[in-house]
Amino acid sequence: MISANIMGKAEALCVTSTTAEALSALRDASVAPVVDNEGRLVGQIRARDLLKGLVQSDGPLNLSDCVVGLESGKVGDIMDRDFAFIGPEASASSVLTMMEAKKALSVFVVDDGMRLLGRVSPMDILER
Numbered sequence: 001m002i003s004a005n006i007m008g009k010a011e012a013l014c015v016t017s018t019t020a021e022a023l024s025a026l027r028d029a030s031v032a033p034v035v036d037n038e039g040r041l042v043g044q045i046r047a048r049d050l051l052k053g054l055v056q057s058d059g060p061l062n063l064s065d066c067v068v069g070l071e072s073g074k075v076g077d078i079m080d081r082d083f084a085f086i087g088p089e090a091s092a093s094s095v096l097t098m099m100e101a102k103k104a105l106s107v108f109v110v111d112d113g114m115r116l117l118g119r120v121s122p123m124d125i126l127e128r
Helices: 019-025 047-054 063-072 092-102 122-126
Strands: 031-035 041-046 107-110 116-120
Touching (some): 031 116, 041 047, 041 107, 092 107, 116 122
Antiparallel strands (some): 031 041
């Protein structure tokens, strides 16, 4: 079984997407892939990345500052550039090995040009 046959769809955000758009995307997923303007996978974003982006000082957290930060912040500024990815011909065991090595809940599937093809989660493997 190869990753191309078990992967699911992965809705990507662009590096220029707002953090508000990321928040919306993360309502249905624990992590969202981030692509550059050419569609190449360059990072991922999770809810904790959004929180880190909002808390920029040691002072008290101000709710109105958080709302402004969500509307004006860009995903590319706060995304995580360390993410798990694998090619479409990788075996299911390779995907599981990558998940364990990166402590990832999913692995992104990319082509040779790093263009996003999909995502493999543990459930994708278990359901096949």
